[in-house]
Amino acid sequence: MYTHTTQNIKTVSKLLSVTSLLLTPLSIQAQSDGQTLLPYKKDYYPSTYKALASEPVAITNATILDGAGRQIDNGTLLMEDGKITAIGANIRVPEGMRIFDGTDKWVTPGIIDIHTHVGVSNRQHPSLSDGNEMTGPIQARLWVEHSLWPQHPGFARALAGGVTTMQVLPGSGNLIGGRSIIIKNVPARTMQGMKFPDAPYGLKMACGENPKRAYGGMGSAPATRMANVAGYRQAFIEAAEYKRDWEDYLVKIEDGEDVRPPTRDLGMDTLAAVLDDDIFVNNHCYRADELAVMMDLAKEMGFKITAFHHTIEAYKVADLLAENDVCAVMWSDWWGYKLEALDGVLENIALVEKAGACAIAHSDSEAVMQRMNQEIAKAMAAGNRIGLNISRAEAIRWITSNPARAMRIDDKVGSLEVDKQADVVIWTTDPFSVYALAEHVFIDGAHIYDRNDPSKQPQSDYELGIVERGDHQ
Amino acid sequence: MSTFKKNLLSVLVSITATALLMEANAQSIAITNGKVYTMGSAGTLERATILIEGNAITAVGEDLVVPEDAKVIDADGQSVTPGLMNSYTQLALADGSAPGNGIGDQDYGASESGYGAAFDIRYGLNPRAMIIPIVRLHGITRAISAPLATHDLFAGYGAVIHLGETPPDMVVTSRVALFADFGARGAQIAGGARDAAALKITEAIQDALHFDRNRSRYERGQTRDYSLNRMDLEALVPAAKGDVIINVAANRASDMRYLIELKKQHGLNIVVRDGQEAWLMANELAAAQIPVVLNPGINVGMEFSGFNATYSNAARLHAAGVLIAFSNVSNPHPSNPEIVRQLAGLAVAHGLPREEALRALTINPAKIWGLEESYGSLEPGKDADVVVWNGDPLELMSYPQDVFIKGQRMPDDSRQIKLRNRYENLPDVSF
Numbered sequence: 090m091y092t093h094t095t096q097n098i099k100t101v102s103k104l105l106s107v108t109s110l111l112l113t114p115l116s117i118q119a120q121s122d123g124q125t126l127l128p129y130k131k132d133y134y135p136s137t138y139k140a141l142a143s144e145p146v147a148i149t150n151a152t153i154l155d156g157a158g159r160q161i162d163n164g165t166l167l168m169e170d171g172k173i174t175a176i177g178a179n180i181r182v183p184e185g186m187r188i189f190d191g192t193d194k195w196v197t198p199g200i201i202d203i204h205t206h207v208g209v210s211n212r213q214h215p216s217l218s219d220g221n222e223m224t225g226p227i228q229a230r231l232w233v234e235h236s237l238w239p240q241h242p243g244f245a246r247a248l249a250g251g252v253t254t255m256q257v258l259p260g261s262g263n264l265i266g267g268r269s270i271i272i273k274n275v276p277a278r279t280m281q282g283m284k285f286p287d288a289p290y291g292l293k294m295a296c297g298e299n300p301k302r303a304y305g306g307m308g309s310a311p312a313t314r315m316a317n318v319a320g321y322r323q324a325f326i327e328a329a330e331y332k333r334d335w336e337d338y339l340v341k342i343e344d345g346e347d348v349r350p351p352t353r354d355l356g357m358d359t360l361a362a363v364l365d366d367d368i369f370v371n372n373h374c375y376r377a378d379e380l381a382v383m384m385d386l387a388k389e390m391g392f393k394i395t396a397f398h399h400t401i402e403a404y405k406v407a408d409l410l411a412e413n414d415v416c417a418v419m420w421s422d423w424w425g426y427k428l429e430a431l432d433g434v435l436e437n438i439a440l441v442e443k444a445g446a447c448a449i450a451h452s453d454s455e456a457v458m459q460r461m462n463q464e465i466a467k468a469m470a471a472g473n474r475i476g477l478n479i480s481r482a483e484a485i486r487w488i489t490s491n492p493a494r495a496m497r498i499d500d501k502v503g504s505l506e507v508d509k510q511a512d513v514v515i516w517t518t519d520p521f522s523v524y525a526l527a528e529h530v531f532i533d534g535a536h537i538y539d540r541n542d543p544s545k546q547p548q549s550d551y552e553l554g555i556v557e558r559g560d561h562q
Numbered sequence: 563m564s565t566f567k568k569n570l571l572s573v574l575v576s577i578t579a580t581a582l583l584m585e586a587n588a589q590s591i592a593i594t595n596g597k598v599y600t601m602g603s604a605g606t607l608e609r610a611t612i613l614i615e616g617n618a619i620t621a622v623g624e625d626l627v628v629p630e631d632a633k634v635i636d637a638d639g640q641s642v643t644p645g646l647m648n649s650y651t652q653l654a655l656a657d658g659s660a661p662g663n664g665i666g667d668q669d670y671g672a673s674e675s676g677y678g679a680a681f682d683i684r685y686g687l688n689p690r691a692m693i694i695p696i697v698r699l700h701g702i703t704r705a706i707s708a709p710l711a712t713h714d715l716f717a718g719y720g721a722v723i724h725l726g727e728t729p730p731d732m733v734v735t736s737r738v739a740l741f742a743d744f745g746a747r748g749a750q751i752a753g754g755a756r757d758a759a760a761l762k763i764t765e766a767i768q769d770a771l772h773f774d775r776n777r778s779r780y781e782r783g784q785t786r787d788y789s790l791n792r793m794d795l796e797a798l799v800p801a802a803k804g805d806v807i808i809n810v811a812a813n814r815a816s817d818m819r820y821l822i823e824l825k826k827q828h829g830l831n832i833v834v835r836d837g838q839e840a841w842l843m844a845n846e847l848a849a850a851q852i853p854v855v856l857n858p859g860i861n862v863g864m865e866f867s868g869f870n871a872t873y874s875n876a877a878r879l880h881a882a883g884v885l886i887a888f889s890n891v892s893n894p895h896p897s898n899p900e901i902v903r904q905l906a907g908l909a910v911a912h913g914l915p916r917e918e919a920l921r922a923l924t925i926n927p928a929k930i931w932g933l934e935e936s937y938g939s940l941e942p943g944k945d946a947d948v949v950v951w952n953g954d955p956l957e958l959m960s961y962p963q964d965v966f967i968k969g970q971r972m973p974d975d976s977r978q979i980k981l982r983n984r985y986e987n988l989p990d991v992s993f
Contacts, residue, residue, distance in 0.1 A: 407988055408989050456861075463904060475982070475986070524910060524911045525911070555869050562873055562874060
């Protein structure tokens with residue numbers, strides 16, 4: 090039984106501001122601030138990102154795909170103070186704006202890649218392989234941002250491909266791989282300098298072959314898909330208890346009881362936040378049957394799976410995905426590299442779109458990340474070949490507003506709408522052409538990349554003095 | 563019409579007539595009105611006809627007479643190219659799409675076998691591999707299928723295969739090249755350093771040549787010890803004599819310098835593979851007449867060996883006069899063989915002339931791999947590997963309407979298509 094000591098007051102004061110508790114009626118405090126003061130709700134490594142300097146910009150006479158489903162021919166886009174201030178076909182350009190003539194050019198929102206490992210994983214350098222903690226299948230305690238190396242050249246390459254926002258995920262070797270981080274694709278000295286302000290965390294989970302092969306191969310659990318599922322269930326059962334312990338504790342504090350807080354557990358912190366829907370779930374999962382099991386499992390355990398990733402077989406259960414409001418994150422045409430990836434079809438993304446589910450294209454690759462516009466072009470063409478009639482304006486959503494929605498930043502980025510952050514790409518031509526290149530990229534209105542000016546092509550420390558700026562193009 | 567063209571036409575027509583007589587039973591095919599990228603001396607013909615008799619092209623020209631009984635494919639508004647070739651794959655050697663996938667058979671390498679140069683993929687090739695119809699429906703009709711180096715600098719011999727429907731005869735050229743590794747991977751295999759790899763290569767070549775000159779003494783056990791086993795020695799002889807291509811993977815610019823020297827010292831027939839930094843040695847490679855098989859989609863040099871990887875590698879090599887061909891060699895992103903067409907388009911976006919990109923998928927590999935007599939251009943006498951595209955053959959949204967391999971039209975069917983058909987109308991699924 091718990092007794093009052095000075096030590097305990099210190100512990101509580103770390104958790105909840107004692108002064109504010111004293112100045113505010115306890116019941117109100119617990120309801121309004123108490124929830125946010127749960128330790129698992131806090132961001133201990135907050136963003137220090139600041140938008141780069143920008144000037145007012147007008148892009149004129151361009152074909153604009155706004156990411157919200159519209160194509161505007163001969164369109165104008167205005168941005169100022171980091172925000173989009175106007176978009177449309179008949180926009181007057183105020184004086185004093187820097188004008189980018191968009192004649193023959195196309196404009197899209199900055200591309201969002203919902204699935205990368207840039208900065209945390211590298212096949213060639215074991216010393217930079219920091220994304221897959223293969224020392225136990227439940228790694229909810231990990232935050233991938235603690236591995237993130239801002240000097241990875243893949244960031245700047247992705248920028249040259251028009252990628253302005255990305256989710257960096259832990260690897261898929263574990264049932265639960267840890268927290269993801271959402272970043273703005275700007276050069277930075279620190280992870281915090283790239284961290285997308287006010288974006289939520291994601292959680293990485295993985296089905297199927299990877300965890301069972303990794304651990305089964307070492308003679309430990311999970312060695313089978315059923316042990317995979319048992320692993321998730323057990324973890325979430327424990328998380329529910331943990332969450333209840335903390336909530337009980339808050340109630341007791343609220344009632345003025347002098348109680349000791351439950352023991353912190355980093356992994357349980359994250360899973361409890363998932364149960365509270367503060368952290369969204371990214372579930373690497375290939376096979377249709379496993380997708381269906383995971384949707385049931387999420388219901389059983391009381392959390393939501395926001396997106397299945399690498400969903401090679403999404404087209405087999407596209408109707409279930411729509412019904413359960415789960416996004417499918419897919420490639421256009423990569424398949425067959427392992428058994429659970431054998432049933433890939435070219436129409437996957439298009440069929441998911443047609444079923445009314447949320448379709449997303451991703452890279453999972455430093456190479457593909459630089460040409461995500463090409464990936465959606467292939468996927469759209471495959472769909473249209475079987476008569477699905479998908480327009481460019483719809484397809485561009487697969488790498489803009491749909492991932493933004495899944496990542497819960499759609500109020501900020503993902504479409505070109507007034508008051509949204511001015512993350513914008515000007516393409517040399519139709520981005521659905523193999524010959525199209527991102528010519529200018531803006532992040533929060535700042536002109537951060539210019540294909541024709543190497544001094545406006547960020548270069549990492551890693552390459553400095555070894556590679557001529559701009560030579561990678 | 564120019565006199566030259568008229569003369570050419572009459573020659574073509576007479577060839578057609580001869581071919582018709584020779585193969586009276588085979589139905590001829592005429593692909594008419596297409597924009598024809600011949601990849602041959604005729605260049606690109608804006609509106610031309612291609613005649614196919616049996617498994618060969620018999621005529622190509624702008625005003626050809628179409629035989630009455632010919633099956634006509636109207637390619638109005640469409641493009642026609644030779645079937646494309648991927649110059650480095652493990653196609654038909656594994657059941658999945660890429661090596662190392664753990665799916666079923668994997669016959670591209672045998673790390674426990676003890677064989678290096680002697681390894682030959684020919685009996686591992688499976689013409690019924692499920693990936694073959696999938697890849698050919700993307701317009702790929704030929705490929706190099708090659709072994710992967712596992713434990714020896716010499717991975718063994720690969721073949722040119724065609725992706726048609728004629729099992730078990732998918733081999734066009736057996737033992738087309740000996741595949742080897744230098745660079746970072748070679749250094750690793752050789753025990754840790756490039757110079758160890760260089761020594762092993764020199765020693766292997768010397769031993770093979772010595773063995774070749776002293777065969778009878780070898781059989782009597784009267785030769786010095788060799789670094790290779792008997793099968794590997796035997797296999798290395800033609801490559802060591804320069805009679806067969808050695809296709810060497812290497813990325814660093816300094817690796818190119820080594821390969822140029824190696825070629826000069828031993829008179830080898832070298833083709834570079836990967837070559838991420840080859841553009842830094844473009845003039846030297848051109849002077850040494852060393853072709854490069856590259857993946858135009860690599861520009862992140864996270865391996866120190868390829869720091870200067872660039873999307874304009876192809877354009878810069880071509881500008882210097884290096885003969886180039888394309889593959890999707892899988893670093894850093896493993897991908898499927900059909901992606902090579904997209905990668906060619908990417909090279910164009912980064913400065914390679916468009917027709918040169920098509921050449922790197924057709925006539926250039928024909929030249930590099932010694933296939934020019936039968937493949938690589940739409941010219942009379944060549945195998946009828948012909949693709950009709952619904953648009954620009956390099957564009958992402960173009961796809962083949964018709965794929966002919968050796969004169970046979972490939973069916974519009976594959977395991978992928980069957981899967982899609984099965985699930986296209988959910989929730990109705992017919993198992």
